[in-house]
Amino acid sequence: xxxxxxxxxxxxxxxxxxxxxTAVDHVNLAVAPGEFLGIVGESGCGKSxxxxxxxxxxxxxxxTTGGSVVFRGQDMVTMxxxxxxxxxxxxxxxxxxxxxxxxxxVARLSAQFADTMQAHGVRDKAAIRERSxxxxxxxxxxxxxxxxxxxxxxxxxxxxxxxxxxxxxxxxLVIMDEPTSALDVVAQRSLMLQIKELQxxxxxxxxxxxxxxxxxSHFSDRLMVMYAGEVVEFGSTRQVFDHPAxxxxxxxxxxxxxxxxxxxxxxxxxxxPPSLSALPPGxxxxxxxxxxxxxxxxxxxxxYDVDGVLSRCLLHDPAYxxxxxxxxxxxxxxDVDRT
Amino acid sequence: xxxxxxxxxxxxxxxRTEPPAAxxxxxxxxxxxxxRTFRVGGGLRRRRHLHAVDDATFxxxxxxxxxLVGESGSGKSTIARLLARVHPPTSGEIFFDGExxxxxxxxxxxxxxxxxxPMVFQDPFSSLNPAYPVSHAxxxxxxxxxxxxxxxxxxxxxxxxxxxxxxxxxxQILRRYPHELSGGQRQRIGFAQxxxxxxQVILADEPVSMLDISIRIGLLNVMAALRDEQGVSLxxxxxxxxxxxYVADRMMVMYAGRIVESGPVDEVLGTPRxxxxxxxxxxxxxxxxxxxxxxxxAKGEPPKVIDPGxxxxxxxxxxxALPVCRTTTPPLLELVPGVEVACHVAAEQEGRxxxxxxxxx
Numbered sequence: 001x002x003x004x005x006x007x008x009x010x011x012x013x014x015x016x017x018x019x020x021x022t023a024v025d026h027v028n029l030a031v032a033p034g035e036f037l038g039i040v041g042e043s044g045c046g047k048s049x050x051x052x053x054x055x056x057x058x059x060x061x062x063x064t065t066g067g068s069v070v071f072r073g074q075d076m077v078t079m080x081x082x083x084x085x086x087x088x089x090x091x092x093x094x095x096x097x098x099x100x101x102x103x104x105x106v107a108r109l110s111a112q113f114a115d116t117m118q119a120h121g122v123r124d125k126a127a128i129r130e131r132s133x134x135x136x137x138x139x140x141x142x143x144x145x146x147x148x149x150x151x152x153x154x155x156x157x158x159x160x161x162x163x164x165x166x167x168x169x170x171x172x173l174v175i176m177d178e179p180t181s182a183l184d185v186v187a188q189r190s191l192m193l194q195i196k197e198l199q200x201x202x203x204x205x206x207x208x209x210x211x212x213x214x215x216x217s218h219f220s221d222r223l224m225v226m227y228a229g230e231v232v233e234f235g236s237t238r239q240v241f242d243h244p245a246x247x248x249x250x251x252x253x254x255x256x257x258x259x260x261x262x263x264x265x266x267x268x269x270x271x272x273p274p275s276l277s278a279l280p281p282g283x284x285x286x287x288x289x290x291x292x293x294x295x296x297x298x299x300x301x302x303x304y305d306v307d308g309v310l311s312r313c314l315l316h317d318p319a320y321x322x323x324x325x326x327x328x329x330x331x332x333x334x335d336v337d338r339t
Numbered sequence: 340x341x342x343x344x345x346x347x348x349x350x351x352x353x354x355r356t357e358p359p360a361a362x363x364x365x366x367x368x369x370x371x372x373x374x375r376t377f378r379v380g381g382g383l384r385r386r387r388h389l390h391a392v393d394d395a396t397f398x399x400x401x402x403x404x405x406x407l408v409g410e411s412g413s414g415k416s417t418i419a420r421l422l423a424r425v426h427p428p429t430s431g432e433i434f435f436d437g438e439x440x441x442x443x444x445x446x447x448x449x450x451x452x453x454x455x456x457p458m459v460f461q462d463p464f465s466s467l468n469p470a471y472p473v474s475h476a477x478x479x480x481x482x483x484x485x486x487x488x489x490x491x492x493x494x495x496x497x498x499x500x501x502x503x504x505x506x507x508x509x510x511q512i513l514r515r516y517p518h519e520l521s522g523g524q525r526q527r528i529g530f531a532q533x534x535x536x537x538x539q540v541i542l543a544d545e546p547v548s549m550l551d552i553s554i555r556i557g558l559l560n561v562m563a564a565l566r567d568e569q570g571v572s573l574x575x576x577x578x579x580x581x582x583x584x585y586v587a588d589r590m591m592v593m594y595a596g597r598i599v600e601s602g603p604v605d606e607v608l609g610t611p612r613x614x615x616x617x618x619x620x621x622x623x624x625x626x627x628x629x630x631x632x633x634x635x636x637a638k639g640e641p642p643k644v645i646d647p648g649x650x651x652x653x654x655x656x657x658x659x660a661l662p663v664c665r666t667t668t669p670p671l672l673e674l675v676p677g678v679e680v681a682c683h684v685a686a687e688q689e690g691r692x693x694x695x696x697x698x699x700x
Contacts, residue, residue: 042552043551185578185619185624186410186618257581259623260625266560267556
C-alpha cells in the first residue's frame with residue numbers, strides 16, 4: 001500500500017499565559033491514495049486542530065511542537081509558506097465546517113471560484129469559467145448558480161459549493177472538517193452519498209472529521225477515535241463499530257439512540273472531557289471510564305494492537321487482563337472481544 | 340380562564356398528578372388551523388408571502404413529550420414561536436387548557452402564559468448572559484414569573500430546580516459564570532430556568548443539537564425526568580429522529596410548512612405512512628443497519644413556500660405522486676386511530692382515497 005499522507009508523532013500546543021497546552025499529542029496516521037479516513041471525537045478532543053496541523057493552517061497561539069506531516073514525499077511542517085502555497089488547493093484542499101461563514105457573502109460564486117484559480121496562476125477566463133461550471137455540476141448544482149450569491153443557496157447547496165471549490169484542481173487529498181454538521185438528516189445523507197460518489201469517481205483521499213460517529217459508519221474505510229488530544233482507537237470502520245475495543249468508543253456508540261429495535265434507557269458518557277491543561281496522570285479517559293481499575297489512574301496506556309485495531313486501554317495488556325469483564329454499558333447482543 | 344387567573348392552584352404538583360377531570364380539554368396546548376405567513380420581496384406591487392406554517396392543527400397532551408421533526412425551513416421553529424407568542428398567527432387559534440390565547444389581554448395574563456409555556460433555546464452559548472452568574476438568569480425570571488415566592492426563598496427554589504436538572508452542588512453552580520460551565524451544563528441551566536416558572540409546557544427548540552453526542556443523552560434524560568417527575572409536557576423540536584424516538588411519546592412530522600404525519604412515535608417510525616416520513620426514516624444514519632437510502636432518493640430540497648398553489652408540497656420529490664397530488668392538497672386524516680397522515684396515496688390504501696382527494700384547496 002503506497003502512502004499519500006504520513007503523519008508521524010505530530011504534536012500541537014497552544015501557548016497560554018500558564019504555559020503551553022498540548023492539544024494534539026503524538027498522533028500517527030497514514031492515508032493511502034483514494035482512502036476515506038474518518039476522525040471522530042467530542043469537541044475539544046483535538047480533531048480539528050489535528051486537521052489544521054496537517055494542512056499547516058495553524059495560527060498562533062497554536063503551533064506544531066513536534067513530528068512530521070509527509071505529503072507526497074515532502075514534509076509540510078518544515079516547508080516555508082511560499083513552498084506550501086502551490087500544494088495547497090492543488091494537491092490538498094480543505095472544506096471548512098460552516099459554509100455559511102466560509103463563503104464570501106458579497107461575491108458571486110463565479111468570482112470566488114475565479115479568485116481561487118487566479119491565485120494558482122490560471123489566467124484564461126474561458127478556462128476558469130469552464131472549470132467552474134464543471135465542478136459545480138459535479139456536485140449536482142446547476143451551472144446557472146455560478147451567478148448566485150451565497151444567500152441565494154440553501155444550506156446544503158452552499159456546502160456542496162464549498163466542496164466544488166475544493167475540487168477545482170482535482171486534489172489528491174480533501175480534508176473535511178464537519179462539512180455536514182449544519183445540515184438536517186436528509187441533506188446530510190445526500191451530501192455524504194455525493195462525497196463518496198465523487199471520491200470513487202475522482203479517486204481523491206478524504207480525511208473526514210466529525211463528532212457524529214454514525215455519520216461515517218457507512219462511508220469511511222478506517223476510523224480514528226480521538227480523546228483529549230490522543231488517538232484512543234484506530235482501525236477498520238466496520239471493526240470499530242462492531243467490536244469497539246476502547247471503552248470510550250463503546251461509550252460513544254452507546255450514546256446513540258437507535259431508530260430500530262427496542263427502546264431502552266441510555267446513559268451516554270457521564271462527565272466531560274478533561275481540561276487539556278490538567279490532564280489525569282494515567283489514562284485520560286479514566287475519570288469517566290465505566291471499567292477502570294486502580295492502575296488506570298497512574299499508568300498511561302500505550303496503543304495496543306488488538307486484532308489489527310489499535311486501542312489505548314490497559315485492559316488489552318496481558319498483565320491486567322483479569323480486569324477485563326464485559327463493561328456494564330455493553331450493547332446487547334454484542335460479543336465484546338477484549339483479548 | 341381558571342388557569343390563567345389562578346395559576347398557583349392549577350400549577351401545583353398535586354393538581355397535576357391527579358387524573359384529568361372529565362371536563363378537562365383533551366389537549367393542554369393546542370393549535371387549530373394555525374397559519375403564519377411572512378411578507379417577502381421588495382416593492383409594493385410584487386408583495387409575496389412565504390407560508391412558514393400552513394393550516395397546522397395539533398395538540399400537546401398532559402405530561403407528554405411531543406417531538407416535532409422536519410428539515411430546516413419546514414416551519415418547526417415557527418410553530419414554537421407561535422406557541423410562545425413571539426409571532427401572532429396570521430390565522431388560526433392557539434388554545435391553552437381550552438382557552439383561546441387571543442383572549443389574553445392584560446400584561447399579567449400574558450406573563451402568566453409565558454411562565455406556563457416557556458421556551459428553551461438551541462444555543463446554550465448565546466442564551467445566557469456572560470456578564471452575570473447563573474443565579475442571575477434563574478432569579479430574575481423568578482422575580483417576574485413567580486410572585487408567590489418571597490425574595491428570601493428564591494435562592495432555595497433556584498437550588499431545587501438546578502437539582503431537578505441534574506446540576507449539583509446547586510449552591511456552587513449558582514455562583515458560576517456561563518464561561519465556567521460546559522455546553523451540557525449550560526443547556527441544563529436553560530431547562531432549570533424554564534422549570535423555575537413551574538411551567539406546564541416547555542417549548543424546546545433543538546435543545547441538544549449543539550451538544551456533543553456523549554452529552555446529548557444526559558439532556559434527553561433530563562427532559563424525560565421533567566415529564567415523569569415534574570409532570571411537565573414538552574414540545575421537542577429536532578431533526579434528530581433517533582433522539583425523538585428515544586424521548587418522545589408522540590411525533591409530528593412537518594414538511595414545507597405543513598404537518599404531514601403525526602402519531603405515537605413507534606407507530607410513525609415503525610410504519611411510516613407518508614412518503615416523506617419514509618424518506619426521513621431511511622436517511623437516519625444507523626451504524627447497526629445496512630445502508631438503505633440511495634443518492635437518488637435523498638436528492639432534492641424542500642420547496643420554498645412562497646405563494647404556494649394547491650397540491651401536496653412533497654409531490655415533486657415523491658416517488659408515488661399521482662396527478663391529483665399536484666392539484667389537491669391532501670388533508671390530514673386520521674387513517675389509523677391516533678395516527679394522522681396527509682397523503683392521497685396513503686389514504687387510498689386505507690380505503691379513504693375519495694375523502695382525501697375530494698378536499699378543496
